Amino acid sequence: xxxxxxxxxxxxxxxxxxxxxxxxxxxxxxxxxxxxxxxxxxxxxxxxxxxxxxxxxxxxxxxxxxxxxxxxxxxxxxxxxxxxxxxxxxxxxxxxxxxxxxxxxxxxxxxxxxxxxxxxxxxxxxxxxxxxxxxxxxxxxxxxxxxxxxxxxxxxxxxxxxxxxxxxxxxxxxxxxxxxxxxxxxxxxxxxxxxxxxxxxxxxxxxxxx
Amino acid sequence: xxxxxxxxxxxxxxxxxxxxxxxxxxxxxxxxxxxxxxxxxxxxxxxxxxxxxxxxxxxxxxxxxxxxxxxxxxxxxxxxxxxxxxxxxxxxxxxxxxxxxxxxxxxxxxxxxxxxxxxxxxxxxxxxxxxxxxxxxxxxxxxxxxxxxxxxxxxxxxxxxxxxxxxxxxxxxxxxxxxxxxxxxxxxxxxxxxxxxxxxxxxxxxxxxx
DNA sequence: ATTTTTTTGGAGTGTTAACTCCATTTTATA
DNA sequence: TATAAAATGGAGTTAACACTCCAAAAAAAT
Numbered sequence: 001x002x003x004x005x006x007x008x009x010x011x012x013x014x015x016x017x018x019x020x021x022x023x024x025x026x027x028x029x030x031x032x033x034x035x036x037x038x039x040x041x042x043x044x045x046x047x048x049x050x051x052x053x054x055x056x057x058x059x060x061x062x063x064x065x066x067x068x069x070x071x072x073x074x075x076x077x078x079x080x081x082x083x084x085x086x087x088x089x090x091x092x093x094x095x096x097x098x099x100x101x102x103x104x105x106x107x108x109x110x111x112x113x114x115x116x117x118x119x120x121x122x123x124x125x126x127x128x129x130x131x132x133x134x135x136x137x138x139x140x141x142x143x144x145x146x147x148x149x150x151x152x153x154x155x156x157x158x159x160x161x162x163x164x165x166x167x168x169x170x171x172x173x174x175x176x177x178x179x180x181x182x183x184x185x186x187x188x189x190x191x192x193x194x195x196x197x198x199x200x201x202x203x204x205x206x207x208x209x210x
Numbered sequence: 211x212x213x214x215x216x217x218x219x220x221x222x223x224x225x226x227x228x229x230x231x232x233x234x235x236x237x238x239x240x241x242x243x244x245x246x247x248x249x250x251x252x253x254x255x256x257x258x259x260x261x262x263x264x265x266x267x268x269x270x271x272x273x274x275x276x277x278x279x280x281x282x283x284x285x286x287x288x289x290x291x292x293x294x295x296x297x298x299x300x301x302x303x304x305x306x307x308x309x310x311x312x313x314x315x316x317x318x319x320x321x322x323x324x325x326x327x328x329x330x331x332x333x334x335x336x337x338x339x340x341x342x343x344x345x346x347x348x349x350x351x352x353x354x355x356x357x358x359x360x361x362x363x364x365x366x367x368x369x370x371x372x373x374x375x376x377x378x379x380x381x382x383x384x385x386x387x388x389x390x391x392x393x394x395x396x397x398x399x400x401x402x403x404x405x406x407x408x409x410x411x412x413x414x415x416x417x418x419x420x
Numbered sequence: 421a422t423t424t425t426t427t428t429g430g431a432g433t434g435t436t437a438a439c440t441c442c443a444t445t446t447t448a449t450a
Numbered sequence: 451t452a453t454a455a456a457a458t459g460g461a462g463t464t465a466a467c468a469c470t471c472c473a474a475a476a477a478a479a480t
Contacts, residue, residue, distance in 0.1 A: 020458090062438080112336065175384055
């Protein structure tokens with residue numbers, strides 16, 4: 001006899017409330033990206049977002065809930081940015097444009113920070129089941145986006161039928177993650193460049209006209 | 211006028227002292243692997259290593275120093291284990307034996323934990339310069355070990371002269387790191403298998419007899 | 421055997437960080 | 451305009467954690 005149809009029992013947010021909530025998430029995301037989740041205190045977030053403790057706990061019942069919001073924020077940012085390059089990949093040039101997008105970000109950031117999702121993944125995967133599950137979904141979505149791009153190339157016969165978009169998409173994503181980690185540790189774009197270029201070269205071996 | 215020739219002003223350790231110190235490092239390494247560095251308290255380490263607070267601070271002046279010891283412990287463990295497979299790679303079979311070694315560990319561990327060095331890297335890289343530097347050196351050594359293996363194959367003419375051991379070694383290491391991260395997040399050996407196999411297939415394209 | 425050095429026990433300290441509480445102001449709704 | 455709901459300020463609480471201190475036991479050096 002649940003009279004409440006609403007699944008969530010969250011209080012409604014006013015426009016102002018939404019803005020404050022978003023401000024908190026963005027501040028938390030930046031800080032956690034720079035210092036890690038454990039290295040970011042609620043007080044840090046308060047200061048950066050210019051909110052009081054009661055505000056923060058009004059919108060998020062505990063730190064873990066804020067972390068979950070940060071995960072979904074970072075996920076949608078990444079998926080959004082990358083899908084601009086990955087949707088309807090119509091040529092190898094388009095694939096290389098995606099590569100350049102990734103590499104350029106690293107260079108612009110002096111190779112600091114790594115992948116926002118990868119960093120969260122590594123820190124939380126073994127200690128927070130819920131976080132792992134969310135991050136896993138995000139990676140799957142990301143992989144899917146790459147796979148669809150490759151499938152598009154295959155359908156356009158840029159790639160021959162020996163190319164397996166499932167395997168190649170997953171391999172590309174792993175190369176990307178590993179490349180970003182090494183680039184971050186080395187403070188040199190070399191690893192992400194080599195990782196992506198090697199995979200792209202491999203994909204090129206499935207060119208139709210070869 | 212420094213009369214002390216010794217670079218380090220560490221007190222000498224007796225055999226018993228060495229054992230205790232090692233016990234602390236091993237306990238800390240396991241805990242930090244399972245729960246992260248920030249997630250591991252000094253008290254956790256004390257209990258696992260069965261030592262008192264004064265013992266721990268007798269051997270390590272602060273937590274950071276213990277972390278550095280853990281980094282070098284994990285590095286030498288990994289380099290040691292992998293070099294058994296990577297030294298004098300005399301065939302593709304040997305390369306696949308290395309692949310199997312990596313994959314089997316993940317399967318045995320139910321895909322939990324990821325890479326001990328990668329996990330430390332990701333957690334510490336942006337907040338601890340000294341740690342980043344150490345971890346970077348370890349990755350370089352690891353990469354070197356892979357490169358030497360590939361060079362050996364090249365010298366034996368298993369690979370043709372189009373193969374670039376520098377690039378391939380780095381690409382392999384990134385694939386390994388990314389593969390382990392995704393495998394850890396997904397709790398499925400798929401990603402590490404696909405990552406390594408795709409890279410190995412690419413390397414095979416440089417076979418002499420092809 | 422005696423002195424010095426190393427190792428160990430364990431209680432104690434100061435700080436930090438997550439989270440609470442309640443009053444007040446602002447905004448939505450009837 | 452009156453009433454309810456949401457948003458905010460900020461001091462306060464509690465627990466955990468890194469680290470200290472001093473005395474005592476064990477081992478090494480002379």
